[in-house]
Amino acid sequence: METPGQAVLKGMRDALPVTLTFSFLFVAVGAASQSGGLNLPQGLAMTALVFAAPAQFAAIELMAGQAWLPAMLAIMVINFRFLLMAASITPYLGAPPRRALFPALQMLSASTFATTFPRVRGGELAYPFPFYLGVCLGAFPTALAGTAVGYLVQADNMPWLQDLLITLLPVYFTTFIARAWPNTRFLMAGLLGFFLTPLVSALVPGFGLVITALLVAVFLLVLERRA
Amino acid sequence: MSQQAMIWLVILVGGGASYLFRILPQLIWQQTGPAAANARLLRLFDYAAYAVIGGIVASSLIGNGDASPLERLQEPRVQAGMLAVGVTFMVALLSRRQILSVLAGLAAYQLVLLLL
Numbered sequence: 001m002e003t004p005g006q007a008v009l010k011g012m013r014d015a016l017p018v019t020l021t022f023s024f025l026f027v028a029v030g031a032a033s034q035s036g037g038l039n040l041p042q043g044l045a046m047t048a049l050v051f052a053a054p055a056q057f058a059a060i061e062l063m064a065g066q067a068w069l070p071a072m073l074a075i076m077v078i079n080f081r082f083l084l085m086a087a088s089i090t091p092y093l094g095a096p097p098r099r100a101l102f103p104a105l106q107m108l109s110a111s112t113f114a115t116t117f118p119r120v121r122g123g124e125l126a127y128p129f130p131f132y133l134g135v136c137l138g139a140f141p142t143a144l145a146g147t148a149v150g151y152l153v154q155a156d157n158m159p160w161l162q163d164l165l166i167t168l169l170p171v172y173f174t175t176f177i178a179r180a181w182p183n184t185r186f187l188m189a190g191l192l193g194f195f196l197t198p199l200v201s202a203l204v205p206g207f208g209l210v211i212t213a214l215l216v217a218v219f220l221l222v223l224e225r226r227a
Numbered sequence: 228m229s230q231q232a233m234i235w236l237v238i239l240v241g242g243g244a245s246y247l248f249r250i251l252p253q254l255i256w257q258q259t260g261p262a263a264a265n266a267r268l269l270r271l272f273d274y275a276a277y278a279v280i281g282g283i284v285a286s287s288l289i290g291n292g293d294a295s296p297l298e299r300l301q302e303p304r305v306q307a308g309m310l311a312v313g314v315t316f317m318v319a320l321l322s323r324r325q326i327l328s329v330l331a332g333l334a335a336y337q338l339v340l341l342l343l
Contacts, residue, residue: 017329037230037234038234039231042231042234042235042238045235045238045242046238046241046242048242049238049239049241049242049243049245049246050238050241050242050245051245052245055241055245059237059241063233063234063237066230066233068233068236068237071237071241072236072237072240072241072244074241075237075240075241075242075244075245076241076244076245079241079244079245079248080248081248081279082245082248082249083248083249083251083252084272084275084276084279085276085279086248086249086250086251086252086253087252087272087275088272088273088275088276088279089276090252090253090256091256091269091272101253102250102253105246105249105250105253106246106249108249110279110283113276113279114279114280114283117276117280118280121273121276163304164333164336164337167307167308167311167332167333167336168329168333169287170283170284170287170288170308170311170312171311171312171315171328171329171332171333171336172329173280173283173284173287174284174312174315174316174319174328174332175315175316175319175325175328175329176280177277177280177281177284177316178315178316178319178320178328179319179323179325180277181320185274186273186274186277187277189273189274189275189276189277189278189281190277190278190280190281191281192278192281193277193278193279193280193281193282193285194281194282194284194285194312195281195285196282197278197281197282197285197286198285198286198289198296198299199296201286201296202295202296208282208286209279209282209283209286212278212282213275213276213278213279213282214275216274216275216278217271217272217273217274217275217278218271220274221267221270221271221274224270
């Protein structure tokens with residue numbers, strides 16, 4: 001029988017590709033923070049509070065041009081997707097105490113979500129919340145450390161390795177879509193999300209992920225009703 | 228306000244909004260009862276979640292930069308990434324083995340980059 005501690009370790013193990021990728025991605029965030037005019041505490045605070053590399057890159061670039069309001073809006077628009085992710089994942093995290101759940105939700109990101117959701121939804125875990133914490137423990141401290149390292153060090157020596165590790169994340173998340181098989185509807189949802197999100201993102205910048213996901217979900221729900 | 232103060236303001240407001248997005252569903256579930264009580268709503272979010280994962284894969288491959296998706300697809304690295312994702316998907320579907328699928332995808336990516 002699995003213990004909560006083992007579930008945490010399992011989460012950390014599952015998050016290994018995320019940990020590896022974040023160790024490079026957030027080094028780049030840290031370097032961007034420095035060149036964008038942030039000091040180290042600001043760079044770290046941004047990673048801790050915003051915790052989303054795409055939003056951070058966008059905001060840093062805007063702040064460098066002193067576009068304060070657009071920077072705030074960029075973070076809000078890009079991170080709006082967390083609303084949908086949180087709505088999807090929280091029902092499957094069990095019933096942890098609020099004092100544990102609310103701080104833990106700060107560590108919800110695209111990567112921690114994509115690593116956790118298929119596992120907790122599958123019902124294969126006795127302790128879903130400790131598993132989620134394990135995933136976060138693999139990701140969040142790495143992001144903070146990466147930001148600090150990127151800020152303090154010129155770590156730009158192995159672009160091929162960075163490239164490889166940044167490819168690791170989409171490849172790794174693809175396996176979660178494939179694992180939905182034999183549930184063809186979930187598989188279809190993943191594939192439709194894959195093909196439609198870039199197109200919708202081009203039409204509605206910033207909201208492509210959320211709009212596509214909701215459209216796909218409604219479409220499949222209607223299809224389910226007719227079947 | 229000084230530039231440093233404005234940076235802090237952006238971080239705190241942006242971070243606060245991000246946190247609100249992360250906890251809002253839980254706050255709503257606490258008021259209305261768990262989402263699990265509404266099977267259709269939960270199903271909607273299940274589908275949406277898988278679509279989000281698919282969207283994250285696509286966005287991380289072709290979603291960055293100012294170019295349109297079609298323009299991005301012309302780039303060798305994006306083409307290699309798409310092929311890697313395709314290989315990973317097929318291997319994962321057929322073998323049901325996660326590590327093997329990831330390794331196959333990464334190998335395909337490097338191979339295509341070498342050939343292009």
